[in-house]
Amino acid sequence: MTLRNQQGMTLIEIMVVVVIIGLLAAAIGPQVIGALGQAQTTTAKSDFNAIETALKMYKLDNFVYPTSEQGLEALVSPPETDPVPKNWRKDGYLSKLPTDPWGNEYLYLSPAEGKPYDIYTLGADGVRGGVDEYADLSVWDKAEK
Numbered sequence: 207m208t209l210r211n212q213q214g215m216t217l218i219e220i221m222v223v224v225v226i227i228g229l230l231a232a233a234i235g236p237q238v239i240g241a242l243g244q245a246q247t248t249t250a251k252s253d254f255n256a257i258e259t260a261l262k263m264y265k266l267d268n269f270v271y272p273t274s275e276q277g278l279e280a281l282v283s284p285p286e287t288d289p290v291p292k293n294w295r296k297d298g299y300l301s302k303l304p305t306d307p308w309g310n311e312y313l314y315l316s317p318a319e320g321k322p323y324d325i326y327t328l329g330a331d332g333v334r335g336g337v338d339e340y341a342d343l344s345v346w347d348k349a350e351k
Contacts, residue, residue, distance in 0.1 A: 245307075250327055251343070254312075257304070257312065261281070261323060263299050268289075272285060272316060273289070273316055274315050275287055278325070279303065281300045282303055306327040308330045326343060
């Protein structure tokens with residue numbers, strides 16, 4: 207029986223590989239994180255479009271938008287507070303309410319400042335204000351950006 211000459215990686219070779227992986231992660235990581243933030247904003251804007259379409263259908267049937275008190279829930283189940291809709295669709299306007307990309311409910315005001323309604327989210331931190339992924343997003347931002 208002969209012993210084969212076994213060669214493994216030296217500590218220096220392993221360290222070089224670890225450094226290369228670290229450099230790649232440092233170069234690619236921020237781009238991936240930036241893309242995630244952009245994807246969350248895009249998701250929120252897509253949700254805004256769906257909710258806005260449902261609100262317009264609600265208004266066509268009932269001649270008014272749901273009030274702030276009735277909220278977006280009026281698109282899923284018939285509201286019982288005034289003004290009670292007389293022509294609420296049997297199947298509703300949305301099968302369920304979407305949540306924002308950070309898992310929170312979308313917020314709704316009607317009437318809003320200078321607009322018939324506002325649909326918005328407080329961003330990743332759930333607090334008013336902020337920048338980047340922590341920024342508040344409104345249905346009306348999509349027209350501006």
